[in-house]
Amino acid sequence: MATHPTFITCSSVSFSWPDGTEVLDDFRLAVGPGRTGLIGLNGSGKSTLLKLFAGELTPAEGTIRTVGEVGYLPQNLVLDTALRVDEVLGIAATRAALHAIEAGDVAEEHFAAVGDDWDVEERARATLDQLGLGHIGLDRTIGEVSGGESVLLRLAALLLARPDILLLDEPTNNLDLHARARLYDAVDAWSGVLVVVSHDRQLLERVDQIADLREGEVTWYGGTYSAYEEALAAEQEAAERMVRVAEADVQRQKRELSDAQMKLARRKRYGQKSFENKVVPKIVANNRRAAAQVSAGKHRALHTERLAEARERLDLAEEAVRDDDEIRIELPRTLVHPGREVLRLSGLELQYGARVAGEFELRGPERVALVGRNGAGKSTLLRTIAGELEPVAGTVETHVPLRFLPQRLDVLDDELSVVENVARFAPEATANTVRARLARFLFKGARADRPTGTLSGGERFRATLAALLLAEPAPQLLMLDEPTNNLDMASVRKLTAALEAYEGALIVASHDVPFLESLGITRWLLLDGELRATSPEEVGSAVR
Structure with a gap:
């Protein structure tokens, strides 16, 4: 792990999916050392952001700079079942060279492959043991281990590589309580830059700060998830109070505008009667009428402007209240x-x-x-x-x-849109019925026409569940x-x-x-x- 400062910066980053769905626009962010919990609603762009950090996606505009070696654990980890454990750990070549030397083969390429890493097997076994995988031999294949164990194996590979920046996307998915405890320990011990996307409360209680990604912008909160909830609750209480104040102000400005208009109307009627009854000379009445019209216009404009400002303050106050x-x-x-x-x-x-x-x-x-x-x-x-x-x-x-919702959410065809996928399961249902059901799962309008392959993990779950429940x-x-x-x-x-x-x-x-x-x-x-x-x-x- 590097001794120099490590960090991630995003400058004016924009990214959209091939179908035109915008994820980020002029996005800016800087993440330094420490454990950061990246949270947000499903589909807000959390996983996309980690992929951009990891270099798996390229922004359409702007720059992403990572200073330090990056290790990335994706949300939906797919490993070749024929791979051996040592291949997943990234030590297969070094291990093979070491075994060749031990067998008496002193070819130069073997020594070059080993370098200074003579204890590679011991370090690998120690890392596996640290994560509760000591029972898994280095020669076993991925097809022989569970989904949770494969996640931990990939994490073990990252720990062995000792990156400066560690990116974890929903790392506790599929992990039992024992495995989660091991992962928590690894997170607690991490000293570099760590960005973790998770809905696991216990994991988010181990971070130093929360980054809340919402509508393409990040708001920072110091402390753990509990501290974030307290701060957010206080913010929302203040925001709702401001809405009430702004609503009262709008009503007051409406009343004042109405009162002003009534006074002006009465004054106009009085002036007209004075003119008709010749109480004042014609030239004086005309001058008064002209002056009154100017005064009325200014008065009306003033109150109209105040009402518009009050409504703008109400709009701003309502925007601060979350209604997801x-x-x-x-x-x-x-x-x-x-x-x-x-x-x-x-x-x-x-x-x-x-x-x-x-x-x-x-x-x-x-x-x-x-x-x-x-x-x-x-x-x-x-x-x-x-x-x-x-x-x-x-x-x-x-x-x-019966219907079965699998762990890997591989029921849907990535090449088809969400609505096309759901329609496959209910061929007798009308297009309107399918779209109405999808709307309840937040796939409204153009969102239902998005290719399934572009969905986040949470969006994919919603689409899969909709497909199974609408099935006949x-x-x-x-x-x-x-x-x-x-x-x-x-x-x-x-x-x-x-x-x-x-x-x-x-x-x-x-x-x-x-x-x-x-x-x-x-x-x-x-x-x-x-x-x-x-x-x-x-x-x-x-x-x-």
Whole structure:
């Protein structure tokens, strides 16, 4: 890691997607040493900004300068399943040269490849152990590890490379509690520039400052996420108070303008009567009338200007009050009567080793929480139930329509627009019905016509969920794999409210215990080689 100052600067940066969707315009930012939590609503441009920092995207205008070596952990990590662990860690060539030397091959290129890195394997194993991956051998392949473990392997590679600037995009997605704790420790120990995009409150409690990206601009808040919430609450209270003051001022200016107009009207009528009754000479009356008209014009202009200024102050005050749109998830009416058999698993043995011994039944509108450590087989079990994977042995019987929201959100076609993707799942639905449903998920107008490949993680989740819920027939068994990944906190609240109202059977695999507890779970299941019943009290210790 470099000893010189490291930082990131953005100068007049503009960026739009190929379809013309603007993300940033004349954007300016400077990030120095310390841990920065980058937050904002889904689709605000957080992931795009990290990709620009990492050099994976190029701005249309402006410059981005990074001083120091950059390490980047993307939100949707895709690794070749045939890669070996040492290849992911970036030490395969050095390790091969070291083994050749140890075997007696003293060719010069081997020594050049090793350089001064003679303890590369020891450092790699120490880093893996630090992240709870000590059980994974350097010769294993990515196809043999879980999604959460692959994320930690990529983080291990970054730590081994010792970059000066570390960019993390939703790094705790798919991680169990044990793995999250390891990542928290790594973040706590980081001494360079760190920018992390996350909705994980515990992770955001470890940052030094919060950068709130909103409508193409960043507002800085010192301290952790809790400090940010307190500061924001105070700001919003002050903003709402200013709105009330501004509204009162507008009403007062309206009354004063109305009063002034009435007085002027009375004065005009009085002058006219005086003229008609010849109370004053004609020339005097004309002069008074002209003077009154000038005075009336000035008076009216003054009050009109004051009213316009009051309205402008009200507009500015209202802009400071946040009123963000939130998704409105209305799940289909999918009542499952108590006692009706929904799912039966018999003697099920899964790929990669996990199993469900004997008979497992799911009846009625049960709500099942599926928990377990990374690599335990939760996603494999759900994919097997959904028919995406064949079991090694045993049978799966489903007796109601089911829909499965996968962890990797790979249900949609990146080349198609959002509305085209959703229409694929409901060919009988009219275009207006599809667009009306998408509007509830904040895909309104042109947003629904965006290519799916340009969506952020949270936007992709919303589009995928809309596609599954509009599919025909409507699901009476809904299976969700880590559904809170990539969602901002407002969207998590809306998802929770929607699932609370769902009348079908529900199976949710998640490491987010507070989210699970909010769903009214009726049965907790732990998958740890074998599926067994557990309790919410045992979950914390069971997955650690």
